[in-house]
Amino acid sequence: MVYLPLQIIVTIFVVLVVFRLTKKYKDNILKTSELVGWLMIWTVVLVVFWLPQTTSYLATLLGIGRGVDLAVYSAVLMIFYLIFRLYLKLDKQQKEITKIVRHLALSETNEDKEQKSN
Amino acid sequence: MNNVFIIIPCYNEAEHLAKVIESVKPYGRVVVVDDGSTDNSFQIAVSSGTLVLKHLVNRGMGAALETGDRLARSQGAEIVVHFDADGQHVAEEIPLLIQPIVNNEADAVLGSRFLKPTSAIPFFKKHFILKPAVFFQNSMLGVKLTDAHNGFRALSCHALEKIRITQDGMAHATEIIEQIKTNNLTYQEVPVTVIYHEFGQGFLSGLKILKDLIFGKINK
Structure with missing residues (x-):
């Protein structure tokens, strides 16, 4: 099997991302459900790049002509959802910022300050 | 005399503020909410001897009005009047605006520039911005009003207890009407004058209001 340079680059990128994700999980920044979700997304990316024929199979199931089209559609949908x-x-x-700003505004008015200074 | 609070939200209105404050003083307790102005609006408001609340950063007109409303609620206001800081509204019309509340005829009174033949509304603004906005507002909220987004309004203490402005920006005006409707508050329109300066809300602000209203519903 001939490896494409893009497959290598994407794999390195995914490994780095997964490394960062696990670090964030260990530091309690990510919840378990979030970690699992992100790992699934990046696994799908790896599958798409290493086994492109799987997308063709799914694409025909969904009535889309080419596997690569399915990948693009899914990516666009996901990006919209994330945005x-x-x-x-x-x-x-x-x-929340408004709440804080309002709380500060109401906690001390100019009249309160004058009373304090007198 | 009712305990009337006049809330003036203000963002960079140094030019008109002193005059506006002086004009409304005879009609009630003035509360200026300085919404993070970068000019000397805050100093002007303080030196005019009124109660001033300061937002440390700009949060929008809706946010400033809600801050003023909260203060009015905590200080037992019987009537709250919302009044613009840019000199668009006429202070002498405050007694007419609050009259239906004083007479127990309405919980909320909304100013309408379309009921006043003397209001010289620019042609484009009248037919391409305000009229469609009024149509949209009336059909979406099921109300029968002649004006939309006129910032001159009065609320009774009953209405003040029910209405909570969550829209920080200009969409608050639609939100207030929506809450008047959902809380079954009685309302009336009163003819008011609006003096036009070169600024105001354009078509793009109208789109932003629409977007804020939609996302406000999703993100409750």
Whole structure:
């Protein structure tokens, strides 16, 4: 079997990512469910690059012409989903910032400060 | 005399703020919420002798109004008036705005520039931004209003207890109407004057409001 340079590069990249993920898991930054989810995604990436014929099999099952099309469609869908999740998280954080800012604003008004100084 | 709180959210309004504060002072307790201004709005508000709340960073008009509302709630306000800091609204119209609440005829009173023939609304803004916004608001929320996103409104203490603004940006105006409807609060519209300056909300802000409303629903 002839190895393509891209397969080697992707594998090295995936190994590095998995290494980082396990480190984050050990440091309690990632939850078990998150670790499992990410490992599954990267395993799929490895399978797609090393056994491209599997995507063709899945593609015909789903009614898509070529395996590579399926890979691209899935990647785009996943990216959109991740952006959506990221957006919701960002929105939540914005709301939390507002809560803090409001709490600080209400905890000391200019009149409170004047009273203290008198 | 009712315990009226006039909430003025303010972001970089140094030019108009002093005049606006002086004009509303006779009508109630003035609360300026400085929303992280980078000009000297905060100093102007403090030196005018009103109660000033300061947001350390800019959070948006909806967030500033909710901060003011919270203070009003904690200090036993009977009526709260929302008033813009940019000199768009006319202080002399505050008694007319709060009258239905004083008479126990409504929990919320919304200012409408379309009921006032003297309001000179720019043509484009009237027909391409405001009218579609009014149509969208009325059909989405099931209300019958003649104006949308007019920041001049009054709330009774009952309405104030029920309404919580969670939209930090300009979508708060639609959110308030939605909460008036869902909480079965009674409402009225009162003709008010809006003085136009060169700024205001354009078409793109309208799209942002729409986006905020949609994501606000998803991300509760």
